[in-house]
Amino acid sequence: MENFTALFGAQADPPPPPTALGFGPGKPPPPPPPPAGGGPGTAPPPTAATAPPGADKSGAGCGPFYLMRELPGSTELTGSTNLITHYNLEQAYNKFCGKKVKEKLSNFLPDLPGMIDLPGSHDNSSLRSLIEKPPILSSSFNPITGTMLAGFRLHTGPLPEQCRLMHIQPPKKKNKHKHKQSRTQDPVPPDHKKKKKKKEEDPERKRKKKEKKKKKNRHSPDHPGMGSSQASSSSSLR
């Protein structure tokens, strides 16, 4: 008896539930499970009003309603608020989404020379390749010495056409009257060369035409070197 009373006297708190149920020590024991067949189609079980309402809301099934938990903490910023006005992005939104944004990169960087609208994969100038395979560089930029400059001795003459396209820009419609003299698109414009070629070809063409005319005249009846019958017929035609 002493052991029996000692047990109940010592253990004022209820014994901890077994760990197999998943409850840690110190928590109150779980309520009895709902009766079998208590599905959505059946009548709800009677409320186990063992605890006063609102007393214990933590844990599953505590309180008068099963699985009734505390509501999550309310926050001021939710998806129902207009986040663009909340973060003061109205001007940015009107600027980018209100007006039409031009598609090409050259519209964003109009002063940058070269054909920048082409994809970077064409000439290995993509930023992605720079990130994936960064070039191996030294820690500082050292000036080029006199001996190094020997490597920069170039041959005279124009570049091949493949390399020339590097600094040719697409025609700009808006900036026709601006910066005409400040920049030279091409060091040797091809139009002058073509015009020169035409001018050179013109006297040659004239010579060829003259030679052809001479040949025709030699073989024609009008030529004095030909026979008299042919000359008389030609005179009748006149």
Next chain:
Amino acid sequence: MAEKFDHLEEHLEKFVENIRQLGIIVSDFQPSSQAGLNQKLCLCVCLSPRNFIVTGLQDIDKCRQQLHDITVPLEVFEYIDQGRNPQLYTKECLERALAKNEQVKGKIDTMKKFKSLLIQELSKVFPEDMAKYRSIRGEDHPPS
């Protein structure tokens, strides 16, 4: 903040201009152009440092320290690599954010309506239980 970008932009513009002038010299090279080319490439004390490639690179490298905390999303690089305006990325981000905002707002509003309807109908079937529930929740569940 904007000054950091202004400095970098200025240095980059000068450097690009020097490179462009180098390209013009090289495109139709003459013997007399060698001196000018060397001048553009190497450092010279007597002339202004603005026209030199090496000092240009050094100036750009100095700007890097001021911009170490700037982060750029990688998706912008895809736009630039395709030759597209990077402002289109900003535009699409804003549009996506707005669309998602509207979508979530719609979900929240629908769930609120469902909750009020559910409480309303449950109150008709289980008036006592719903009264208890409302008393527990307090002001969170106004009677509908």
